[in-house]
Amino acid sequence: xxxxxxxxRPITVSRPFGRFGTALVIAVPLLFLGYFFAYPLVAxxxxxxxxxxxxxxxxxxxxxxxxxxxxxxxxxxxxxALSTVLTLAIGLPxxxxxxxxxxPGKRLLSAATLVPFVLPTLVVATAFLNLLGPQGLFGIDLTxxxxxxxxxxxxxxxAVVVRGVGSFWATIDPHLEDAARTLxxxxxxxFRTVTLPVLxxxxxxxxxxxxxxxxxxxxxxxxxxxxxHSTIEVExxxxxxxxxRLDIASALAVLQIVGIGIVLAFYGRFERRVRSAFRYLxxxxxxxxxxxxxxxxxxxxxxxxxxxxVPLAILVARSFAQPSGGFGWENYANLVDLPDRFAxxxxxxxxxxxxxxxxxxxxxxxxxxxxxxATALTYSSRVVSRTFDVFVMLPLGASAVTIGFGFLxxxxxPVDLRTSLILIPIAHALVGIPFVVRSVxxxxxxxxxxxxxAASTLxxxxLRTFLTIDAxxxxxxxxxxxxxxxxxxxxxxxxxxxxxxxxxxxIPIAIFRYLGRPGAAPFGAAIAMSVIxxxxxxxxxxxxxxxxxxxxxx
Amino acid sequence: MKHSFVSMAVTIAAAGLLIASCTSDATxxxxxxxxxxxxxxxxxxxxxxxxETGFTVVVQTAGDAGSMVNQAILTxxxxxxxxxxxxxxxxxxxAIDEGLFTAHTASEIATxxxxxxxxxxxxxxxxxxxxxxxxxxxxxxTRGIAPPxxxxxxxxxxxxxxxxxxxxxxxxxxxxxxxxTIAAYxxxxxxxxxxxxxxxxxxxxSVAPDxxxxxxxxxxxxxxxxxxxxxxxxxxxxEVFFGDLAEAPTAVxxxxxxxxxxxxxxxxxxxxxxAAGLLVDxxxxxxxxEDVPLTMFVFPANTTAALPDVFVAHTTLPPQPSSIDAxxxxxxxxxxxxxxxxxxxxx
Numbered sequence: 064x065x066x067x068x069x070x071x072r073p074i075t076v077s078r079p080f081g082r083f084g085t086a087l088v089i090a091v092p093l094l095f096l097g098y099f100f101a102y103p104l105v106a107x108x109x110x111x112x113x114x115x116x117x118x119x120x121x122x123x124x125x126x127x128x129x130x131x132x133x134x135x136x137x138x139x140x141x142x143x144a145l146s147t148v149l150t151l152a153i154g155l156p157x158x159x160x161x162x163x164x165x166x167p168g169k170r171l172l173s174a175a176t177l178v179p180f181v182l183p184t185l186v187v188a189t190a191f192l193n194l195l196g197p198q199g200l201f202g203i204d205l206t207x208x209x210x211x212x213x214x215x216x217x218x219x220x221x222a223v224v225v226r227g228v229g230s231f232w233a234t235i236d237p238h239l240e241d242a243a244r245t246l247x248x249x250x251x252x253x254f255r256t257v258t259l260p261v262l263x264x265x266x267x268x269x270x271x272x273x274x275x276x277x278x279x280x281x282x283x284x285x286x287x288x289x290x291x292h293s294t295i296e297v298e299x300x301x302x303x304x305x306x307x308r309l310d311i312a313s314a315l316a317v318l319q320i321v322g323i324g325i326v327l328a329f330y331g332r333f334e335r336r337v338r339s340a341f342r343y344l345x346x347x348x349x350x351x352x353x354x355x356x357x358x359x360x361x362x363x364x365x366x367x368x369x370x371x372x373v374p375l376a377i378l379v380a381r382s383f384a385q386p387s388g389g390f391g392w393e394n395y396a397n398l399v400d401l402p403d404r405f406a407x408x409x410x411x412x413x414x415x416x417x418x419x420x421x422x423x424x425x426x427x428x429x430x431x432x433x434x435x436x437a438t439a440l441t442y443s444s445r446v447v448s449r450t451f452d453v454f455v456m457l458p459l460g461a462s463a464v465t466i467g468f469g470f471l472x473x474x475x476x477p478v479d480l481r482t483s484l485i486l487i488p489i490a491h492a493l494v495g496i497p498f499v500v501r502s503v504x505x506x507x508x509x510x511x512x513x514x515x516x517a518a519s520t521l522x523x524x525x526l527r528t529f530l531t532i533d534a535x536x537x538x539x540x541x542x543x544x545x546x547x548x549x550x551x552x553x554x555x556x557x558x559x560x561x562x563x564x565x566x567x568x569x570i571p572i573a574i575f576r577y578l579g580r581p582g583a584a585p586f587g588a589a590i591a592m593s594v595i596x597x598x599x600x601x602x603x604x605x606x607x608x609x610x611x612x613x614x615x616x617x
Numbered sequence: 618m619k620h621s622f623v624s625m626a627v628t629i630a631a632a633g634l635l636i637a638s639c640t641s642d643a644t645x646x647x648x649x650x651x652x653x654x655x656x657x658x659x660x661x662x663x664x665x666x667x668x669e670t671g672f673t674v675v676v677q678t679a680g681d682a683g684s685m686v687n688q689a690i691l692t693x694x695x696x697x698x699x700x701x702x703x704x705x706x707x708x709x710x711x712a713i714d715e716g717l718f719t720a721h722t723a724s725e726i727a728t729x730x731x732x733x734x735x736x737x738x739x740x741x742x743x744x745x746x747x748x749x750x751x752x753x754x755x756x757x758x759t760r761g762i763a764p765p766x767x768x769x770x771x772x773x774x775x776x777x778x779x780x781x782x783x784x785x786x787x788x789x790x791x792x793x794x795x796x797x798t799i800a801a802y803x804x805x806x807x808x809x810x811x812x813x814x815x816x817x818x819x820x821x822x823s824v825a826p827d828x829x830x831x832x833x834x835x836x837x838x839x840x841x842x843x844x845x846x847x848x849x850x851x852x853x854x855x856e857v858f859f860g861d862l863a864e865a866p867t868a869v870x871x872x873x874x875x876x877x878x879x880x881x882x883x884x885x886x887x888x889x890x891x892a893a894g895l896l897v898d899x900x901x902x903x904x905x906x907e908d909v910p911l912t913m914f915v916f917p918a919n920t921t922a923a924l925p926d927v928f929v930a931h932t933t934l935p936p937q938p939s940s941i942d943a944x945x946x947x948x949x950x951x952x953x954x955x956x957x958x959x960x961x962x963x964x
Contacts, residue, residue, distance in 0.1 A: 110691070155745055185829055197842045228774065244668055278943050285826040288963045301786045304683030306951045307690070307711055386860060401859075407657035464684075472691050481697055482649075482677055560654050561680040572654075578829040580914070581852040582859035585834045 079529035081123050084527045085442055089593075090438040092455070094497075099489050100458050102481060103469025104137035104320075110472060122314045132137025132298065136318070139278060139294040142209065144275035147270050152223030153217055155266075157367040160360050161225060162232035163347045173370070174605040176222040177546060179371055181554030181600045182378075183571050184282025185578055186593040189381070190289060191215055207289030215283045221371060223422040227269035228262065230543045231505050233346035243445035246309035252551070264508065268501040271330040275323065275460040275497075281557070296318045299462045309468075316465040323460035327453045345477075375597065382591040386497070394587035398595075401588055407580065409573035411592060418553055418569040422603075425491035426545050432492065433499025433544060437537075441507045451570075455500050466490070467561040482564055490558040495548030502544035506537045511586035542611025546604050553600045570596045648892040649675045650835050651689060651884070652696035653682045657912045658905065666899045672892045682789060690715050691750045693886060699893040702743060702881040702900060707792060708941065709880065710947035713739055718882035719890070724898045728919040733878055740882035743900050744915035747850040748793035749874040750780070751867045756837040756844040765845065767872035771817060778821035780836040781843040784961075785956050788827045789877070794847045795957055796946070797875035800939035811960060819964040830880065838866060850874065851914040854931040858911065865931045874935035879915065 080088060112119050126132050126239035160166075161173060179187070191214070195205040205211040235258055243253035279296045295315055302312040351360040386394035401409040437457050440448050459468070470490075476481040510533050518528040556571040568576070570592065656678060659924070663674040677698055679685045689701055693715065704712055704873045712718065722738045733742040754763050762779075765771055771780055783791025795810075802810040825844060832848055835841040838856075846959075849855075853865035871958035881900050883893040901907060906922035909915050916934075917924075 307784050406659040475695050581855040584859040
């Protein structure tokens, strides 16, 4: 297949920041990830694997020889692969609609796709059990099956594909496909030969994210699967907190990291194999025109709307089901009332304030580090770039429990950060950074060298070229990454509860507290709090999106 | 471009301020309490401690009890805190073996029943809770089934598909219930706990990963299909309290209960040993002890503490809850859970 693209052509434009600047651009994210990710991880793994007699490597043999653990590893890979394929299959048509067409309520719907992303797993599990459980609305009981796990993974990761691929797809010139059609190609052939090759880097990028998310899936597998379904992440947690077996947990964490490293290296090759020379365009979505489009667009949108909307609607409906009977605002009144009467409950206002504060800091950190990392990836040599790329992505696939413990034994010097609140947004940002990088990288890689060359021919300095060409072109994808980083922080529970820190509860922690008390009133309040989390997140994402599209039309 | 640089500088400065506001420093007058995520006391409780002693309490929560103990073990050379509260007999032996605690005899230890106390007062009992089977009164009566009276009943065909328990590998009440069955059907008995569980699985027991899923999704009271659930003896009064009800909709089966005792201890390596001891004393004082029932739904270890009315009226305490000593749990916990998991997976 000749795409007219030379994928391996080295970048010829001079470095925009000079030799020193480029070193700095790599050094900052490297130091950040080194200190807050690699160092704690290595420290805890060494501690776990070290016995008085030295490094205990025999434990790897024990694990690989254990049939149950081998089964867990196989299931982890298998379900992650299936989840990725399924999310792509269901998400790509919607990504196309969002990229190419305008329709009423588009911006709202686009923000809404990110809402599932932030919901606590127990709350989503409740919704799914209402639909697909023993007394489910659909009359089929999928509890404990692989299917319900996969359906939940698609529900969570839908936005990754729709927003990740969609934002990139929108910048591909639709006239290329039109031209192919004029020359007699079928719509499918036109898509396959013209658009798809250009789209591959974005698809590979988002697939990697979905795969890693599903690979390290914890709550979904625990709550919706049964005992025969366990991932490496669940196993690490069980070994650590139930058995206090740090040795087995560490060995599993090493195997997890190695596995993820291999997968990422593979994706990286795939992502880079096709480097597009697409003409960057302001996105020009239009109304559906042909008859096919007028059928396909509403059908796809309805499908997406039902898939995401029904579980969310169940939660909203449940939030209005009053503990004392009937429908009304009682659960919301209890949200205000219960914390007053009862110290174990967290008031919604303080939880919302804490969540927004942590999320803002996490977004800033993720953007600064993520943008520097993405720039470094684009402007460094291939070997450096590939290695660094895998490194940046690793936090997404590393065990949260392991890193949490790593923080404790590693971050007490030179400054004792172990109980500092800043660790919370930093932990959130570690997961957000890969999203910023993955969003920005395909766009940055797609900036044509001809444009850069033209700018320098016209007398622009390399830095000015970068700011006028690269920075402008990637702005939209920066906002895509920012929205993800924000949503990740808003929904994060594991690290937030795990890091030893003074009380400063977030919304997910407040929900957890409500869920931990017996009775219909606390449970109803938890669901009401989840609806508030949905609304706050949706509104914030809408604001970020609006800023993003403003910057677009500037 | 100039405008962009200015706004970028402003953004970075704002970020710096936000970040600075997130960091905190400990001061010499502080005493740090490491506890689990379910910890709660009424607002202002620690202000009284500050008035009495001059020390301010900083509460640090660290995941569930297992995570908390792990954290303390990993940081014992450079401890995060001065006092730990919330460790129960499941992990106590391991923590003592690791040398986490320095003995401290609390000023009001005489108010604590001797069977709750630990040799040498290495740690101080603060509260206890009984893990028991709860049942949905209305649902059972609609089905025309009598409430079960002991563990043996649960394997009876009349209770087929009615019980939900928690996975002992991921849930603290789940482990407590497993321990209750081990205490009732010891390994060397003619009918051992593993045979009991084989029968329980044959009778359709459902396993939830944690308490919330069992109680708030699978229990009939929450709209699920199972009217029997492993929960706490304090759950019925909690239902009354949170629901403003006159009568509890649930009741407790008093056989097959397991008593979880939560302890507080002075962490070895603290530089504020005196303040740490005072904090442990405070946790056992009547002020705190009378607060724990309605904040954490546990029973005070201090027998002079008055129970709230809702507890007195709606609690049935098991006459003889079982418990297994910490050393035996430590020696067998992993094996028991793995054997249980093998039984569960083979069904």
